[in-house]
Amino acid sequence: MKNNGPIETGCMHCNVRLNSVFNVLDEDQVKDLCIHKSCAVYKKGQYVFTENGLPAGLFCINSGKIKLTTTGYDGKEQILRLVKSGDIVGYRALLSNERYHCSAVTLEDASICIIDKKYFFDAIESSPKLMFEVVKKMSQDLKVAEDHIVSLSQKNVRERMAEALLFLKATYGFEEDNQTINVSLSREEIADYVGTSTESCIRLLSEFNNDKLISLKGKKISIVNLQKLIQTANIED
Amino acid sequence: MKNNGPIETGCMHCNVRLNSVFNVLDEDQVKDLCIHKSCAVYKKGQYVFTENGLPAGLFCINSGKIKLTTTGYDGKEQILRLVKSGDIVGYRALLSNERYHCSAVTLEDASICIIDKKYFFDAIESSPKLMFEVVKKMSQDLKVAEDHIVSLSQKNVRERMAEALLFLKATYGFEEDNQTINVSLSREEIADYVGTSTESCIRLLSEFNNDKLISLKGKKISIVNLQKLIQTANIED
DNA sequence: AAAATTATATGATTTAAATCATATAATGCC
DNA sequence: GGCATTATATGATTTAAATCATATAATTTT
Structure with a gap:
């Protein structure tokens, strides 16, 4: 017999809701979020987005691990950030309306949502709380990057x-x-x-x-x- | 004879208004901003804020050049960012509600405003445009930091x-x-x-x-x- | 203005880490 | 399963850059 009740795999129960910047949203806002996201499964080694590409939305890691890499000089790869489930990816280029300056590659099989660009912007404009969460995330990444600079230098x-x-x-x-x-x-x-x-x-x-x-x-x-x-x-x- | 007209040294004419994130504010908002800021003159080599200190507000460089430095291992200094007039400083720690993880030192005599913390938060909450400007600034700094990582690595x-x-x-x-x-x-x-x-x-x-x-x-x-x-x-x- | 301190300059030496080389182990593929 | 490719391992050599050393120039201080 078919069950027509609530879909258990929706946002209510996913990592994105529980561990991410979206934990500041209330139930209705999360429901709304679900409408404007789409989920996809990636095999290990697949690109989520690539350097110089244009952001179509915000990626949320449901499960799996991701590396953010950039191609340096003579094609040598540089790993800039490592990302885990619950994290958001691709927010920097999206927020500053630029092309990606790094690529995102899965380190293992992963399940990743993409939240539509336009909707994400609406969401952060209407929820200062969410905006502050995203800002905190970027602030954290900036701190980590600057710590990395000191290590590499010294x-x-x-x-x-x-x-x-x-x-x-x-x-x-x-x-x-x-x-x-x-x-x-x-x-x-x-x-x-x-x-x-x-x-x-x-x-x-x-x-x-x-x-x-x-x-x-x-x-x-x-x-x-x-x-x-x-x-x-x-x-x- | 004393002139009681508008004070020419106010925000309307300063770099902070013209070149900074605040260029998205309208005249009234800038006037309002002026009430909650205070300006100070720094001699070359003076600290604007120091590592581990608590942010009291947002610094805006009116004139002068600033270096952001952190003390690495064995006390060796690392220059993380270089700042010029029109730029804002100390936004990272302020926005993420943390202590400064670097110090700001003037490279020459400088004139610097500080915008009260509480007021700044009010301002970005009420003006999404301003918030986006600040986010763009942080995004830019993150990009520059990550480019620096690639250079240092490769x-x-x-x-x-x-x-x-x-x-x-x-x-x-x-x-x-x-x-x-x-x-x-x-x-x-x-x-x-x-x-x-x-x-x-x-x-x-x-x-x-x-x-x-x-x-x-x-x-x-x-x-x-x-x-x-x-x-x-x-x-x- | 002289002395003291700090910054710049350049040579000599050492050292950390890259590169080159080769071997073996592990993984992917027909 | 066996072959090919890629990843890991380790030795030998080279090289870039730090360190050590000393000298001179430029600032500060008194």
């Missing part, structure tokens, strides 16, 4: 590598074993975030492994000695 | 140095001679922006000078061969 590769592992842990957390970082990146991708060569990245991970700071199993990295890793990253506070 | 010091000179030119423009960059930074400050040692910075400027890309007179740097400097910076497009 730290050596070993320190940045340790810092990157701590950053991955902070972003994606641990798996059930409480020590394995819950994301799979290639050595090259890690290098593209850290700002080093793939070989140096591999070498340093091996060293950290030998020094029992981390343990390696394929692409999975476990933090074995957090305290020593923090020391290696040379973080203040 | 370019060598020589390329970054050339790029920095082009950035200084883009930010502050030329003097009347149409080739001297209109800002005076110490070699150390340039190094703190480029992410290199003071010695390397001095050496590279000397080299550029010998190679007739630039010419040096004290802290004043003139771009003699723009085309070659762009090549040295290795900029695409």
